[in-house]
Amino acid sequence: MEFPRHLLELETLTRAQIEALLGLAGTFKRERARARSGEAGPDRRGLLRGRTIVTLFFENSTRTRSSFEVAARALGADVLSFQKEASSVAKGESLEDTVRNLDAIGADALVLRHPAAGAPRLVARAVKASVVNAGDGAHEHPTQGLLDALSLRERWGTLEGKTVAIVGDIAHSRVARSNIHCLTKLGARVRVGGPSTLIPLGIEKLGCTVAKTLREALTSADAVMALRIQNERIADARLPGARDYARTWGLNARTLEMLPQGALVLHPGPVNRGVELSSDVLDGPRSLVMDQVDSGVAVRMATLALCLRAEVAA
Ligand code: CP
Numbered sequence: 001m002e003f004p005r006h007l008l009e010l011e012t013l014t015r016a017q018i019e020a021l022l023g024l025a026g027t028f029k030r031e032r033a034r035a036r037s038g039e040a041g042p043d044r045r046g047l048l049r050g051r052t053i054v055t056l057f058f059e060n061s062t063r064t065r066s067s068f069e070v071a072a073r074a075l076g077a078d079v080l081s082f083q084k085e086a087s088s089v090a091k092g093e094s095l096e097d098t099v100r101n102l103d104a105i106g107a108d109a110l111v112l113r114h115p116a117a118g119a120p121r122l123v124a125r126a127v128k129a130s131v132v133n134a135g136d137g138a139h140e141h142p143t144q145g146l147l148d149a150l151s152l153r154e155r156w157g158t159l160e161g162k163t164v165a166i167v168g169d170i171a172h173s174r175v176a177r178s179n180i181h182c183l184t185k186l187g188a189r190v191r192v193g194g195p196s197t198l199i200p201l202g203i204e205k206l207g208c209t210v211a212k213t214l215r216e217a218l219t220s221a222d223a224v225m226a227l228r229i230q231n232e233r234i235a236d237a238r239l240p241g242a243r244d245y246a247r248t249w250g251l252n253a254r255t256l257e258m259l260p261q262g263a264l265v266l267h268p269g270p271v272n273r274g275v276e277l278s279s280d281v282l283d284g285p286r287s288l289v290m291d292q293v294d295s296g297v298a299v300r301m302a303t304l305a306l307c308l309r310a311e312v313a314a
Pocket of ligand 1: 061063065144
C-alpha cells in the first residue's frame with residue numbers, strides 16, 4: 001500500500017490508505033498515553049530528524065496548527081510557523097510565490113490552511129515539498145475527518161454498520177465533507193441535518209442521506225457530530241439566529257433523549273457553548289470532544305510520517 005506524498009483530500013484516498021494511516025495513528029496515540037503516565041516507549045524523534053515542516057495558516061486556528069506543530073516536533077522535525085501578517089504576503093506577494101520561496105529555503109512539508117477551496121492542490125503543483133491540507137474553504141479538512149474516525153474506531157472497534165449523524169451548517173463545512181468521505185469509506189452510514197438553508201442541494205451524491213428534523217437525524221444514530229454555526233456569516237438573512245438554531249437543532253439534555261443510550265457526541269471545535277452544544281453535553285460523559293483533540297496529534301504525526309516516507313518500525 002503506497003500512501004500519497006500530499007494529503008489534499010479524503011475523497012480520493014482508498015479505504016486501505018485510510019486504514020493504514022489510522023493504524024499508525026492509533027499506535028502513536030497509545031504511545032503518547034503511555035508516555036504521559038510515565039511508561040517508557042519508543043523515541044519517535046528520529047523519524048523526521050533533519051526535516052523542516054512549515055505551517056502556513058491563512059485562517060485562524062487553535063487545534064489544527066498547534067497539533068501539527070506538536071506532531072512534527074514529536075517526530076524530531078524542525079518547525080517553522082509562517083505568520084501571514086508578519087510576512088511579505090502583507091506586501092502583496094502571491095501564495096504561489098510565497099510557497100516557492102519556502103520550498104527554496106528547504107521546506108520538506110507545507111501544512112496549509114487557506115480560505116480558497118483548491119489552494120493546497122495549486123500549491124502542490126508549484127513545490128517539491130509535500131503538501132498537507134489543513135482546511136481549504138468549504139472543500140475538505142482531511143486530518144479532521146481522520147481524527148474523528150480514529151476516536152470513533154477506538155470506541156467501537158469498527159465503523160462498519162454504524163450510523164453517524166452530522167448536524168449543523170453543512171453548506172459551509174469542510175469538516176462535513178471530509179467526514180462523509182471518510183466514514184462512508186470505512187463502512188458507516190452518514191445522515192446530515194440542519195436548517196434547510198444550510199443543506200447544500202445534491203449533498204446526497206457524496207453518499208449520505210438528509211434528515212429534515214433533529215429527531216429524524218438522531219433516531220437510532222450511534223453518534224452525532226455537531227458542527228459550528230458560523231457566526232461570521234450569521235448576518236446573512238437566510239441563516240437562523242443563534243437562539244433559533246439552539247432551539248431547533250442544538251444538542252442539550254432534552255434533545256439528547258432522542259439519541260439511543262450510549263450514543264456518542266462529537267464536535268470539531270471551536271464550540272459555541274449554548275448554541276450547537278449545551279455545556280452539560282459538551283462536558284458530559286458522552287462527549288468525545290477532548291479525545292478528538294488528542295487523536296488530532298496522533299493523526300497528524302501519522303500524516304507527516306507517511307507523506308514524508310519516514311521509516312516507522314511498529
Ligand atoms: N477543528 C479545527 O479545525 O479547529 P481549529 O480551527 O482551531 O484548527
